Amino acid sequence: SVSGDAELIAGLPAGFRWGVATSAYQIEGAVAVDGRTPSIWDTYCRVPGAIDNGDTGDIACDHYHRMPADVALIKDLGLDTYRFSVAWPRVQPRGKGPVNPAGIAFYDRLVDELLVHGIDPWVTLYHWDLPQELEDTGGWPVRDTAYRFADYSMLVFDALSDRVDTWTTLNEPWCSAMLGYAYGAHAPGRREYPAALAAVHHLLLGHGLATVRMREAAPRKVDIGITLNVATAYPASSSEPDVEAARHADGMGRRIYLDPLVHGHYPADVVADLAAEGVELPVEDGDLELISAPIDVLGVNYYFSQKFTGYAEDGRTVDDAGQPISRTIPLDKPRTAMDWEIVPEGFTDLLVSIARDYPGLPMVITENGSAFEDHADASGFVADTDRTAYFTSHLAAVAEAIRQGADIRGYLAWSLMDNFEWAYGYAKRFGIIRVDYETQARTPKQSALYLKDLAQRHRGQ
Numbered sequence: 001s002v003s004g005d006a007e008l009i010a011g012l013p014a015g016f017r018w019g020v021a022t023s024a025y026q027i028e029g030a031v032a033v034d035g036r037t038p039s040i041w042d043t044y045c046r047v048p049g050a051i052d053n054g055d056t057g058d059i060a061c062d063h064y065h066r067m068p069a070d071v072a073l074i075k076d077l078g079l080d081t082y083r084f085s086v087a088w089p090r091v092q093p094r095g096k097g098p099v100n101p102a103g104i105a106f107y108d109r110l111v112d113e114l115l116v117h118g119i120d121p122w123v124t125l126y127h128w129d130l131p132q133e134l135e136d137t138g139g140w141p142v143r144d145t146a147y148r149f150a151d152y153s154m155l156v157f158d159a160l161s162d163r164v165d166t167w168t169t170l171n172e173p174w175c176s177a178m179l180g181y182a183y184g185a186h187a188p189g190r191r192e193y194p195a196a197l198a199a200v201h202h203l204l205l206g207h208g209l210a211t212v213r214m215r216e217a218a219p220r221k222v223d224i225g226i227t228l229n230v231a232t233a234y235p236a237s238s239s240e241p242d243v244e245a246a247r248h249a250d251g252m253g254r255r256i257y258l259d260p261l262v263h264g265h266y267p268a269d270v271v272a273d274l275a276a277e278g279v280e281l282p283v284e285d286g287d288l289e290l291i292s293a294p295i296d297v298l299g300v301n302y303y304f305s306q307k308f309t310g311y312a313e314d315g316r317t318v319d320d321a322g323q324p325i326s327r328t329i330p331l332d333k334p335r336t337a338m339d340w341e342i343v344p345e346g347f348t349d350l351l352v353s354i355a356r357d358y359p360g361l362p363m364v365i366t367e368n369g370s371a372f373e374d375h376a377d378a379s380g381f382v383a384d385t386d387r388t389a390y391f392t393s394h395l396a397a398v399a400e401a402i403r404q405g406a407d408i409r410g411y412l413a414w415s416l417m418d419n420f421e422w423a424y425g426y427a428k429r430f431g432i433i434r435v436d437y438e439t440q441a442r443t444p445k446q447s448a449l450y451l452k453d454l455a456q457r458h459r460g461q
């Protein structure tokens with residue numbers, strides 16, 4: 001409602017960023033152009049059955065060839081920030097060696113195009129597209145990959161830091177490590193549990209190495225941070241097994257990243273949980289000092305929260321291997337097209353808990369959004385009232401967290417346009433702009449016009 005919108009706008013601080021986010025593999029296409037080599041996603045998309053409908057990122061939104069028009073769309077929406085990712089295999093083919101001039105030139109042009117339109121560029125260095133050659137030598141489970149990431153980061157930083165103020169090292173290391181190496185649901189599709197935990201540590205180490213080197217090389221004040229996918233883990237009841245299950249989930253999803261980043265050590269309860277599974281993180285001397293190098297901003301990606309129980313369906317509290325049960329059960333909320341429950345209060349609780357557990361760390365919402373079954377009219381317009389309502393309830397949740405003391409500096413919607421939704425291919429649409437994949441026509445949806453209006457009114461107040 002208009003009055004509800006006025007209230008949420010009033011709850012957001014002056015200078016609050018309004019923007020949109022994308023990632024390279026999800027929108028660029030042009031995978032074999034200007035010296036780019038394959039990433040793990042190019043490879044994984046060719047595994048039969050890996051991606052719904054056999055979709056690939058080969059063409060995606062063809063953003064590589066349509067970049068100026070896409071930047072103009074952001075400008076038309078009156079948004080002030082655009083978060084995009086750099087494709088490692090474009091900038092440094094095969095993951096080593098000098099910069100590829102033709103590859104970095106694309107991002108050079110993108111940054112200039114954004115600046116000409118008064119849009120603040122926010123660079124994510126790694127949004128999951130590891131050069132395949134680095135996977136062939138072991139991927140994130142091997143320590144060397146962290147050093148390779150820091151070297152690559154410096155190539156990008158050297159080229160763009162004269163104009164880019166805000167830098168994110170990694171997008172959602174949980175996804176890279178767990179979906180990629182434990183659950184086999186994302187590239188490279190491995191199911192190797194101890195290796196996935198090594199990947200967690202090496203991703204964080206890569207973040208730390210890159211952060212320290214970028215800070216030293218910075219030509220002026222820049223903001224450096226990391227983006228995490230985090231959520232609230234609610235216990236199903238106050239029973240000990242349910243509370244334990246939620247603690248375990250929160251440990252593996254949130255604190256295993258934030259504790260080393262902010263406090264310089266892994267959480268003791270998580271280390272104990274892992275030891276009980278026979279897993280030890282491959283920490284070497286000095287690693288935690290690097291990982292806890294100060295950051296300027298925490299990027300928070302939020303989609304939904306879950307409820308956890310420590311009881312199996314048959315009532316047991318341990319599995320066949322003697323490990324405690326921790327599984328999700330429905331909160332009984334409406335769902336999006338991803339089958340994700342819509343839990344805005346989990347967003348408030350999450351942001352307030354981060355502010356409490358990690359005080360002094362400014363946050364920006366670097367992704368929030370939803371997929372729904374969109375219906376385009378003859379002109380391509382989508383009256384996406386469900387997506388619009390999702391934005392309203394989640395922005396209100398952010399405003400409520402701010403009211404409760406959380407330091408939140410901005411909100412970037414996921415996503416600028418419909419794109420390649422990883423294992424779901426093009427079937428799931430998160431865009432605020434409709435993409436017709438036959439013609440590559442872009443049409444702003446109702447939700448885009450809604451965010452445009454909110455940002456404008458907030459700025460004008």
Ligand code: GBH
Pocket residue numbers: 023026171172175229301303367414421422430
């Ligand atoms: C983000 O990932 C990505 O950054 C972005 O590229 C992607 O397009 C967007 O979200 C939409 O998916 O049920 O075990 O997976 C979010 C991935 C999804 C990871 C929810 C955590 C919950 C636990 N997150 N998931 S599980």
